[in-house]
Amino acid sequence: MQTNKSFSRRDFLKTSAFAAGAVPTILSAHVKEIPLRKPGKPVAPSDKIRLATIGMGIIGFIDTWTALQVPDVELVAAADLYDGRRARVNEVFGKDVFTTRDYREIFSRPDVDAVIISTPDHWHARLAIEAMQAGKNVYCEKPMVQKIADGQRVIEAQRKTKKVLQVGSQFVSSIVYDKAKELYKSGAIGELNLVEASWKRNSAIGAWQYSIPPDASPQTIDWDRFLGEAPKRPFDAVRFFRWRNYSDYGTGIPGDLFVHLFSGIHHVLGSSGPAQIISAGGLRYWKDGRDVPDVILGLYDYPKTANHPAFTISLSTNFVDGSGGEEGIRFVGSEGIMTIIGDSLKLARRGLYHPSEKEVVEGYNSVRTFSQETREKFAEQYHAQMAANPVRPQLEGSSEYKAPEGYDDRLDHFHNFFAAMRTGKAITEDAAFGFRAAAPALLTNHSHLEKRVIGWDAENMKMVS
Template sequence: MKTDRRTFVKQLGAVTASTAVPHFNIIKSLNDNKIRIATIGMGIQGFSDTNAALRTGMCELVAVADLYDGRLTHAKEVFGNHVVTTRDYREVLERKDVDAVLIVTPDHWHDRISIAALKKGKHVYCEKPMVQHIEEGAAVIAAAKAAGKVMQVGSQRISGAAFKEAKRLVEAGDIGMINFIESTNDRFNAIGAWQYSIPSDASLKTIDWETFLGDAPKRAFDPVRFFRWRNYRDYGTGVAGDLFIHLITGVHFVTGSLGPNRIFSSGQLSYWKDGRDVPDVMVATMEYPAMGKLDSFQMVLRVNFANAGSIKNVTRIVGNEGEITFGGNSLTLTKRKLATAPGYGNGESFGTFSNAQQQEYLAAYDAKYPTETRTPEPVKEVLFDAPKEDDAHKNHFANFFEGILNNTPVVEDPLFGFRAAAPVLACNKSYFEKKVVNWDPKNLKLT
């Protein structure tokens, strides 16, 4: 993604210019020139991110921070006793042997730890969404620019081969001008609906509850909130921040769009009535304005945690000459140019014409518009399957590490990350405030 060098201007909840590609300090590890990383937040995604980073062969794990002792113990069991463990992420940021941090905490800690890490001279990989609230985005972007360090946001699917192929096809004009996009990301089991297990030893002795709360409202210790934090607005961002973010990130990557200008969402709590205060069914409609080579288009997103039917989590990008359908590691390109002239099938008013009148009409039309056709082209399908060795998660980290070592742009920098995060946070705003949210995708501010 290209960025320019205009002056960054911070307003309340707004950014009015792009960031410049910073001058990165090239890091050399003490061990075979590998980048030395530390993971802050060692839950399910923390372990997944750490393993993906290590699969690149470009890094080594130095330290781990987490607020639950059981995860620290498990980290040593998995990655070795040499890994330093601590409850206090600030101890990690003070370490001279840590070049980059992976921030895999609850959403309400993303902005604070990212900014602190950047100020300490660390490169940052921050899980999606980059921030919990729209007004936090400007400060993170400014901190990354001021620090001159690499920051990658972790919506790793866009580094998979299917997304890259979709981007190539769109840029090549294979489906014509985009007019509609729809995408789903449903779930059908308890774990997928954030009903994570709660360790039997969870207590105030094994968990730093006060630090977990951070700037969220104070309340008595509750292990359910600690281990199932995505269910609560105080710490997470609901289905929009967990799943819509992947869909929007992918669409922005494939199309090159900067984002929608109108967002409306609706939904309900249908099944998981377990004390959570976020919906388990949400549908969002977004209007994307014409921009650059793109015409305006509509996008509809859906998440259903109560889906007991068939699960078909795919994204469809529809144009006037075909569509791209992709999900996971496969993609299908369906090409069919629409007819440009009236008069095929039962169209127009031929039911009131005699056969002679109809033929006379069509002949005159063909003479006047010789380049138009009354019949659509036959459907053509092209299938694409990603190579078996394709590893989007590993690729995303490799891109991050290459940015550190080679001073090259990353695929999901803070500006890109915020342009994806803001619309999903606007979905929550629309849902809870029951209104349409207007957004300026170029200047990054609510309007």
């Protein structure tokens, strides 16, 4: 694998699509469509994959519908703890789909090849481990685990069972993020020093105030099974349908949104994770009984590796942002910036500014405070220095890349998952990758609650302070 050790303009000009013939001084702005991946080979009828989904909430339905767009994938079963969702499964996907409250009935079915786990976070690790031990391949929604202690357990289960496990952060399969990875490795932004990313919202649904059905009751919901290993408490429909608002079942903003950002950033940079984590935030607006922040920021220091220099990540999310909501990632380097917003990637290049000789000697600089004799001597020496080492013309300009209209990176993610099942090909977002993305997100919560810097050994995947 090519590594970005030199981070130089020279390497960029050697490998970039911009470098055709002579080196231009100015790059004209233009938009290029990122090509789709070539479709896979036709699948034999014997290779049909039979799928089941555990957890038919919003993402459970989206994941299932998307997975079924892949040729020769069939939904045979679904589990959910609310009767209404199981009824909806049969309305949408057909009456032949088996439904149950008890996920163990799905694991015991010999006709289930793979399961989508789209439950509240506190069930992810347990279900993923039990599914692999039952011989099922697993597509586990992010974050892979709710607790740091469970990460190695999932990794070990995947190693022992040799089943495919892919975590559901689809940025890792996106052609947009693949293009960013290509540009970064070519040296397009020079030496990386900072990554800034944000995810802003300004709506009740965006803040997880999901609608509660009028028939929600202990009769229509298996409340005790929902709680699982979480603290016991009386039935509460709000906690069931808005579980992301509570640390007993979810992982707050970091586990829902930051984990996507970590996954995408790690994929682009070939990074394993940060060494230090610190966060701040609080509950500023949505004071509806939730116990997690609606505004949170995190800073993450990444050490130098073979794939990248030392750099810092700044992440922020605000659930009451008056701008109306936006999201994006900026990769900042010494010679340019890459910005990803949705299915668009923009590269803007403007290297370090080199002042002219006149600006150095006569402009806003300390030279103007020297004595006249010293100024003249400095000017003479500087002129000779510049004559011997002239500054190269600055390369400026911008370029934009877009995915084709209607592109869906979630669909590509499922293509990769099922291809790994059929061919045995390794996937990027396996249990180790998933834990390395989940861990800094979970430790963001630890830092916020404990009001301290958290140390993390990303290579060995363990806390160090």
